[in-house]
Amino acid sequence: MNPDNETAVSVSHLSKKYRIRQRGEGPSTAAEAALGFLRGRTKPTYFDAVNDVSFEAKWGDIVGIIGRNGAGKSTLLKILTRITAPTTGRAVLHGRVGSLLEVGTGFHPELTGRENVYLNGTLLGMRRKEIESRFDEIVDFAGVEAFLDTQVKRFSTGMYVRLAFGVAAHLQSEILMVDEVLAVGDAEFQEKCLRKMREVAQTGRCVFLVSHQVHAVRALATRSLYLQQGQLIYDGTVEGALEVYKESFERISSDDAIEAGMRPGSGDVRFATVRPVKESFDAAEEKILEFTTTASPDISYKHHIRCDIVDSDWDIVVRLDSPLVKFSIDPRTAVHGTIVLRTPWLRPGLYTVNLSLWGGRARVDYWETACSFRVMPIFPYEGVASQAATEGAPVLADFSFTTTERSDASA
């Protein structure tokens, strides 16, 4: 209990339980609460979002936290940033904590850029003097000098994000926690952000980073934690954690699947089963998935389906959104259906499928890594398929080259 000076963060046996509300269970109005009280309570179900996690981080560490959706990464950060309280356990932070769980938190659309920098900076834990002394740097970083006195509701998304990240990047706190914020902005700006975060760590501070983008973690983190179903199952090098992550795909099976009731979405209608018709496909072959849904007799409007094919780097390779092909399902009847991907061709490797069901703009069901399939290195190309030729880009294409003689060229 007496850590040396090198320890920035020490976490011991941290857990967070959530009470799960099934549909129709749990009060949402005072009247329901009163009724529930009179009837006697139903026994609630609990869900361990974070389960007995212990680790230490040193100054200068950039800790990448990875894991599938629902593994507890964001909950862990929320506990460490004191947004939500742990159920049991203890964490000691040896410095001020700055957090960026969402770009532009606390930005108010009606306020000007300048006013928002002060508001946001204060919320993130900066003193007025600190903001004043770094104001020019922040504005310069974001590149929005000309619009400082414009209300941010008139900002473009890019400007908004750059300004918001600028504030967070100039936090003076000794510990910085960042959740999935590199997904925004253009490539150049992302590079700038990565550089900034590296600088932060080089000055001896400690950075925590949650990301879905493997390349961001790989580029930045000096060590990594891998979470699975709330438990810390790997604590070590980045490459090691990524190995564990990739392996976790191999082990997707029915017993590993998240229970339908615990999946995000309103749950009025859900997917019952999803599976590929074959375990492996050729690169250019039609990839066919079969799914079944449950029914809800009370819902009369159409639902549509979104199917994301995700590669082993966690990048979405293709998105199959059913409104684009004018397809929807009637939630009143349980259906059996197929999803067919004809193009592009997929490069060899393991793919997972994220399925979501939408009723209007509301997400009714979201099933991450619902199933997986393998694409074999069997190509319809006539030439020799080198690794560089087939694995250099996210997808493969049906293409050709032709030449004709130039008539305008001098001999």
Add this chain to the structure above:
Amino acid sequence: MLQRRSSGRQVRIVITPPRRWALPSVARMWEAREVLVRFSVRDITLRYRQTALGVIWVILQPLLAAGVLTFVFSSVAKLPSGGVPPIVYTFAGLLLFNLMSSVISRGSNSLVANASLVSKVYFPRLLVPLSTAGSALMDFTVSLIFMGVLLVVFGVSPGLAVVLVPVWVVLTVCLAAGVAFIASALTVSYRDVQYVIPFLLQIILYGSPVAYSLGKVSPHYRIIYDLNPMTWLLDDMRWSVLHQPEPSVVLLALSVVFPMAVLLFGSFVFQQRERGFADVI
């Protein structure tokens, strides 16, 4: 090798499960006092941005309300106004009522209105409902200056007790903040509160001597008024501003102790519920 960027003293933050019985930490709130200032400034800025008349609304609103109430209670219902011009009497009451009412109504919605902040950033949550007092006090100050103008115009001279005005203001804010703490914390789980509050404030407006004095109220109902904390504070305020009779020592003491107790109780209830805010909101 490690050049820690430490700004001054060493900070050590310990995160543990919340204790069962606790009051909000004053030290943490003091640490985050700038958040309070920024929130208040934001609220004040936003209220009058993109309005043509801007700050004039601050005077216009209570003046029009006072006009209507004076007409109803004084001209139509012929209720007494303690020997001062009815409009002055009503305006003085409304001044204090509006302060209380805006702290409660803005405060009770504040957490839900700032839901994205509550679920994404850490700061003492009590500052959110508390900061609404900033804009309410701003409105109050403008109205108070106008009150002074009314006193001069109608030739009403306040007594020496006028120096106690800040005390009544602080007490009113304490009372209202205590209620706002509870209401805002409950609103996080039960949005019903949003519908109850305006209704309650309406009842307080007509059920307290805001636009009329208690002179004609039958002794039968008098007890209800005597139990109403708003009556105490209105009496105190009118004693200070309009040279009305001095309230009894008992009521004076009650009007000091009760708001403090409500504030304390409100903070306590708020703290009890705070741990779940980010998960429920």
